[in-house]
Amino acid sequence: MAISPPAPLAGAPLSDRLASTQSSPVRELLQIAMRPEIISLAGGLPAPDTFDVPGLRAAFDEVLAGPDAIRALQYSTTEGDPGLRARLAAFMSTRGLDVAGDDLLITTGSQQALGLIASALLNPGDVVLVEDPTYLAALQAFQLADLQAVPIPCDDHGPDPEGLLELARRHGAKVAYLIPTFQNPTGRTMPAARRAAIADAAAQAGLWLVEDDPYSALRLEGEDAPLLASYAPERTLVIQTLSKVLSPGLRIGYVRAPESLHGPLAVAKQAADLHTSTVNQLAAERWLATHDLGDHIASLAAHYRPRRDALRSGLREHLPAGARMTEPEGGLFIWVELPAGHDAEVILPRALDRGVAFVPGKYFYAGEPRPETLRVSFATATPEELREGAARLGVACRG
Ligand SMILES: Cc1ncc(COP(=O)(O)O)c(C=O)c1O
Structure with a gap:
């Protein structure tokens, strides 16, 4: 499902930058996956039944009915x-890093933070080092900023520190973009020793690290890992979001940056949209003031855990012999590697015919894509649907 760049209207040419930025194929796939007969393992949207509609309504009421x-x-x-x-700084500070409110810039979703960081730190043509595979819309944001995304070799524990150092030196790179916890798309988490080694390599290479962290709050089991930033606070920007823990519709993300970057990021933000919606910020503040975020997160984990378990056991049962998959302790995604010779893009139409959707892995690569990979999510279907979806996927893989 290749999506071509938008065709320019006659007499209204597009910028080179936009013409070479691809529309996200996942967005198009999600449209198909929304058909009622399809069990969607494709999306990464948080489960709608976890949205606290009464609580958010009360928070907006309190803001709009009161002196604020x-x-x-x-x-x-x-x-x-x-x-x-x-409040957000207090939340971020629970992960081994001391964060004050003044260290944070509120952004319009964490997606905006990616563009702001690109424009504040990098010039057109610069290299940004990324995991391979990585978050598709980050690749899109980097493309729109005219950056060159260069893949870092990765293993089951994340990016290879020596590879990072070597590439940083070879390309004179200034920034590495990483998703250390419950990565999108692989679900992989970097263990503490790998985080320390990455921080060390970044210090040797003089790199800024961008730690994108939308999923660490969705831990379903195991111990919290300290933020990558806790190993290198002076060179790491951390991006978090309320999208996965409260509501993506609020569009509230936030970036913690070393002090020298506060001014530059604020200038980039001002040029982008002046500020994030005031009413949404105040309602989010009221919600956080009147609810226990820890309890809410525990209820999210109780919601997602049986779904993760159902999809995992369904995949174990139905994937072809020799397939590998990640075993994430949280987040929303599982990554599957089918035995060599399979092509997820060829399997997708067969899967849709059988009533299940997933995302072929090739879309997430900055480097050479691996056609036998695919991403599945347990975010939105019921446990029964997830087991059935895994069975249908297994049939589709067999042809
Ligand atoms: C890794 C990653 N970063 C950033 C985002 C953007 O989230 P938002 O802009 O809703 O905060 C997402 C959303 O799926 C994501 O997976």
């Missing part, structure tokens, strides 16, 4: 609401 109503409807500061920043 005018402030909520007005322009506000670029960095974000101080009350919200303080």
Whole structure:
């Protein structure tokens, strides 16, 4: 399912930058996957039944019915609401890093943070080092910023520190973009020793590390890993989001950056959209003030755990002999490597005919794609549907 760049209208040519940026094939696939007869293992959307509709409605009511109503409807500061920043900093500080509200910039989703970091730190043509595979929309943001994404060799524990150092030196790279916990798309988590080694390699290469961390709060079992930033706070930017723990519709992300980058990132944010929605920020602040985020996260884990288990056991039972898959302790994704000779893009139409959708892995590669890989998510289907979806996928793989 190759998506070509948008065709320019006659007399209205597009920028070279946009013409060479691909529309996300996953978005198109998600449209198909929404058909009622299809069990979707394709999406990464959080489960809608976990949204606290009454709680968020009460938070918006409190903001708009109280003395903050005018402030909520007005322009506000670029960095974000101080009350919200303080609450989010306290949350980020639970992972081995001391974060103050002033260290955070509120962004319009964490997706915006990727573009802001690209424009604040990098020039067109620069190299950004990425895991392979990595988050598709990060590749898109980097493409739009005219950057060259160069893949770092990876193993089951994440990027190879020596490979990172060698590539950073070879390309004179300034930034490495990493998703250390429950990575999208692989579900993989970097163990503590690997984090320390990556921090060490980054220090030797003089690299900024960008730690994208939307999924670590969705831990279903095991112990929290310290943030990668806790090993190299002076050179690591951490991006988190309320999208997976509260609601993606709020579009609230936040970046923690070393102090020298506060000003540059704020300038980039100002140029992008002045500031993130004030009313959404104040409602998020009220929700966080009136709810126990830890309890809410525990309820999310209780929701997702049986779904992860159902998909995992269904895949174990139905995937062809010789297939490998990741065994994530959290997040929303499992990564499958079919035996050599399989091509997930060829399997996809057969799978859709049988009523199951997934995402071929090839879309997530900055380097040479591996056609036998695919991503499945347990986010939105029921445990019964997930078991059935795995069975249908197994049949589709067999031809
Ligand atoms: C790794 C990663 N980063 C960033 C995002 C963007 O999230 P948001 O902009 O909703 O915060 C996502 C969403 O799926 C993601 O998987």
